[in-house]
Amino acid sequence: MLQHYGPQLVNLLAAVLLLLAFAMLSQRRILSLINLFAAQGLVLFLATALVASITGQPHLYWSAGLTLLLKVLLLPWILHRLIRRLNVKWDVETLLNIPTTMLVGIVLVILAFNLAAPISQLAGTVTRSTLGIAMASVLLSFLMMITRSKAVPQVVGFLSMENGLFFAATAAVYGMPMVVELGVALDVLVASLILGVFLFQIRERFDSVDTRHLEKLKEH
Amino acid sequence: MNLAGAAAQFTELMLAVLLAPLLTGWVNQCRAWLQNKSAPGLLQPYRVLAKLFQKEVVLAHNASPLFRAAPYLVFGCLALAAAIVPSLSTGLPLNAAADAIALVGLLALARFFIALAGMDVGTAFGTLGARREMMVGFLAEPALLMVLFTASLISHSSSLSTIVEALGHREFVIYPSMAFAGVAFTMVSLAENARIPVDNPATHLELTMIHEAMVLEYSGRHLAMVEWAASLKLFVYSCMGLALFFPFGIAQGGDWPGIVLALPVLLAKLAAGGAALALIEMVSAKMRIFRAPEFLGTAFLLAVLAMLVHVLLEG
Numbered sequence: 001m002l003q004h005y006g007p008q009l010v011n012l013l014a015a016v017l018l019l020l021a022f023a024m025l026s027q028r029r030i031l032s033l034i035n036l037f038a039a040q041g042l043v044l045f046l047a048t049a050l051v052a053s054i055t056g057q058p059h060l061y062w063s064a065g066l067t068l069l070l071k072v073l074l075l076p077w078i079l080h081r082l083i084r085r086l087n088v089k090w091d092v093e094t095l096l097n098i099p100t101t102m103l104v105g106i107v108l109v110i111l112a113f114n115l116a117a118p119i120s121q122l123a124g125t126v127t128r129s130t131l132g133i134a135m136a137s138v139l140l141s142f143l144m145m146i147t148r149s150k151a152v153p154q155v156v157g158f159l160s161m162e163n164g165l166f167f168a169a170t171a172a173v174y175g176m177p178m179v180v181e182l183g184v185a186l187d188v189l190v191a192s193l194i195l196g197v198f199l200f201q202i203r204e205r206f207d208s209v210d211t212r213h214l215e216k217l218k219e220h
Numbered sequence: 221m222n223l224a225g226a227a228a229q230f231t232e233l234m235l236a237v238l239l240a241p242l243l244t245g246w247v248n249q250c251r252a253w254l255q256n257k258s259a260p261g262l263l264q265p266y267r268v269l270a271k272l273f274q275k276e277v278v279l280a281h282n283a284s285p286l287f288r289a290a291p292y293l294v295f296g297c298l299a300l301a302a303a304i305v306p307s308l309s310t311g312l313p314l315n316a317a318a319d320a321i322a323l324v325g326l327l328a329l330a331r332f333f334i335a336l337a338g339m340d341v342g343t344a345f346g347t348l349g350a351r352r353e354m355m356v357g358f359l360a361e362p363a364l365l366m367v368l369f370t371a372s373l374i375s376h377s378s379s380l381s382t383i384v385e386a387l388g389h390r391e392f393v394i395y396p397s398m399a400f401a402g403v404a405f406t407m408v409s410l411a412e413n414a415r416i417p418v419d420n421p422a423t424h425l426e427l428t429m430i431h432e433a434m435v436l437e438y439s440g441r442h443l444a445m446v447e448w449a450a451s452l453k454l455f456v457y458s459c460m461g462l463a464l465f466f467p468f469g470i471a472q473g474g475d476w477p478g479i480v481l482a483l484p485v486l487l488a489k490l491a492a493g494g495a496a497l498a499l500i501e502m503v504s505a506k507m508r509i510f511r512a513p514e515f516l517g518t519a520f521l522l523a524v525l526a527m528l529v530h531v532l533l534e535g
Contacts, residue, residue, distance in 0.1 A: 008394040011533045015396030018529070019403065019522075026518060099517040106521055106528075113532050132532050 006054040007126045013047040014130035017167060018109070021140040024160060025105055026098050030152055031089055034079045037156050041071030044163050048170055051127055057174050063181050067166070070185055075159060075192055082196050083152055086209060093150055101147055105140055112136035119172070127171045134168035137161075151202060151209040155195045162188050228479060229303060229312040235483075236302035240455040241265035241448065243494055250498035265451060269444050277440035280341045290337035291438065291445035297330035298452040306384050307459040308482045309471035315381035320368040323380065324361060327412075327456075330449070331357050338434030349433025352509060356418060356430065359516035360408045366523030367408065370401045371464050373530050380463060388467030396533050400526035402465050406500070407519035409457040411512065414450070416501040418512050428506065455490075462489050 020040045027033045045068045052060030083089045116132035123131065141161035145154050162184070169176045176184070199209055206213040245265045252259035261267075279288070303314045304323055318326065331353060338350035372378045374395060375386030411418040414431035423429050435446045463470065469485030471478025507515060 005394065012394050012396045012399060015399050015529050015533070018525070019400060022522070022525070098514055099521075102518060102521045106524060109525065109528060113528060117532075129533050133529075 002054060006050060010047055010050055010054070010127050011130060013043050013050065014127075014133040014167070014171075016043050017047070017137055017163075018133050018140075021137040021160065021164070022102065022105060024156070025101060025140055025144050025147075028092050029090075030083055030093070030150070033153055033156050034076055034083070037079070037160055038072055038076040040160055040163055041067060041075070044167055045072060047167065048175070051170055051174065054126060055174060059178050060170070060175050062178060063166075063170075063175050066181065066185055070189065071159075071163065074189070078192055078196065079152070079156065082199065086152070086199060086203060088150075088152060088209060093148065093153065101143070105143060108139040108143060109136045112139050123172050125172065125174055127174075130171040131168060134164055134171050137164035138168065140164075149210055149212050151195075151199050151211050154211065155192065155199070158195075159188065159192065224476070225311075225313045228309055228476070229314050231479065232308045232312060233299065233303045233314075236307060236455055236459070237299055237448075237452065239490075240302075240451040241269060243455050243458065243490055244451040246491060247454070247494045247498050250495045251501060254498055254502045265447075269448060272439075272444035272447070273441050275440040277442055280437060282341060283437075284340055286333075287337050287340040287437075288442065290333045290340075291442045291449065293333045294330045295445050295449040295452070297326050297333070298449050298456060301326050301330075301456045302452060302459070304380065305456055305459045306381050306463055306470060307486055308479050309473070309475075310381040310384050311473040312381070315379065319378040320372065320380050320383070321365065321378060323460075324364055324368070327453075328357065328361060330453070334434055334446070334449075338437075341437045343437060345433045345436050349430055349436075352430045353434055356411050356512055356516070359513055360411045360519070363404055363408045363516060363520040363523050364412075366520060366527065367401045367405045367464070370397055370523065370526040370530055373527065374398075374534070380460070384463050384467045384470055385472065387464070388470055389472060395530070397526040397530035398465060400522050400529060402461075404519045404522040404526065405461055405464065407515060407522070409461060410500065411516055411519075413454045413457055415497065417504045417507050417515060420506050428509065430509075458490055458493050459486075462486070462493065 017040060020036055020043065024033060024036045024040070027036060045064050048060055048064035048067055052058075052064055112135035113132040116135050120128040120131045138161055141157045141164055144160070145157035148154050148157065166184075175181065202211070202214070203209050242262065242265070245260075245262045248264070249259040249262055300314075300317075301323055303312075304318050304326070306312070306315060335350040335353050338346040338353070340346070368378070371383050371387070374397070375383045377383060377386065410416070414421050419430040420428065421431070423432065431450070435443065438446050466489055469482055469489075471482045
């Protein structure tokens with residue numbers, strides 16, 4: 001049963017991951033963006049746990065648990081606290097032309113699928129076909145960081161890029177060694193804390209968290 | 221064409237025509253419950269239709285024959301569409317009359333006539349509504365076609381009847397592409413049926429309305445036909461969605477025991493679908509009309525993604 005439907009379910013979860021990446025790309029509200037990020041973490045946790053139970057790799061259970069703890073509970077909580085303290089909870093970003101962004105997103109997805117096709121032929125895992133989706137979500141998070149001007153969505157984009165990378169590792173080679181995974185997880189946590197401090201500094205300096213202010217180098 | 225097939229086809233058609241107002245009533249009732257209002261009766265749409273059929277028809281002086289013919293043409297188009305979509309059974313005589321692409325064309329024909337009728341009398345509201353309806357239509361149509369193409373890619377056929385047989389009667393397989401297609405189809409059917417994020421079915425005489433603005437000039441039996449056709453359109457779209465995404469319990473080849481079994485399944489699925497529609501309408505706010513292209517553009521992109529995901533994961 002699990003051997004039969006397991007890989008199909010992983011494919012479905014991968015598709016949901018891509019769907020959530022697109023939803024994040026087109027989301028205007030910061031609060032919803034963070035909730036979408038938490039949902040993406042949850043899907044990632046389910047996918048990793050499923051791959052773990054299909055393949056019987058014990059260390060994947062650990063990384064699934066780590067994902068649940070870090071990306072579904074801790075990081076969204078930190079981000080929620082951050083936007084409450086920055087007082088940007090109800091911020092709505094005026095995005096330029098969402099359809100154009102989405103079109104660029106589609107082009108990126110086609111690019112990622114084409115890039116991943118020869119690589120996934122080499123991989124011997126049951127999840128190799130989802131490598132293209134993992135790469136697409138990395139590129140989409142990149143695009144999100146580029147198109148946003150406020151700092152908090154850029155941080156969320158960075159964190160969701162890590163989600164994509166993690167999924168790529170799971171899809172291609174059943175996850176990285178535990179040491180690497182712990183290191184990356186810690187890095188992400190530290191990065192989000194540093195970025196949080198950084199955001200407060202930006203606001204102190206410019207009275208807003210719009211990173212376009214950083215483009216001017218001169219003192220006024 | 222044998223007699224049993226024709227009888228089954230006739231049953232399906234009559235069921236669609238007669239049940240369509242009931243579905244509208246059910247959606248209205250669910251929405252009223254969710255809004256903490258006391259709901260109108262489930263049979264309210266039938267009462268409205270009966271009242272309208274008894275009323276006198278008032279026509280503008282410069283109304284052309286087209287204006288009088290349009291309600292019947294629209295109703296005819298949608299009744300034919302209801303007969304083509306396999307709601308109770310596959311392999312019925314009329315299923316072969318049109319494939320998915322022709323079905324989209326048929327729905328477009330109905331829209332064309334109602335838009336022409338909206339412009340016919342020459343009032344400002346009618347023209348405004350017609351133009352908005354055509355804008356929504358031309359954005360929604362490619363997305364709908366892409367959704368149907370994704371299903372066609374999976375089942376190697378563009379006939380809805382064959383698609384349902386391939387999806388529902390084979391061994392159960394999870395299709396990730398259908399998840400994308402399902403979201404896109406939901407968005408398209410919200411827009412096509414003048415539902416909340418795009419249009420508000422409950423308003424009259426507001427600058428934001430689309431469908432109601434077109435049919436303002438109608439009265440009496442013409443208005444009844446237009447309203448009935450709108451219910452039928454919702455029914456057709458619901459059945460199309462159920463056929464594509466939940467094709468279980470639909471009888472095969474028009475056998476009578478299967479159809480008798482399929483009927484309660486269809487009713488249960490429609491009840492669940494109607495409740496879900498009311499829920500979607502409750503939690504979303506009406507968009508500005510200029511947001512509609514963005515909304516439908518997203519639907520189109522999701523449908524394109526569905527095809528891409530199909531090629532990657534299922535190809």
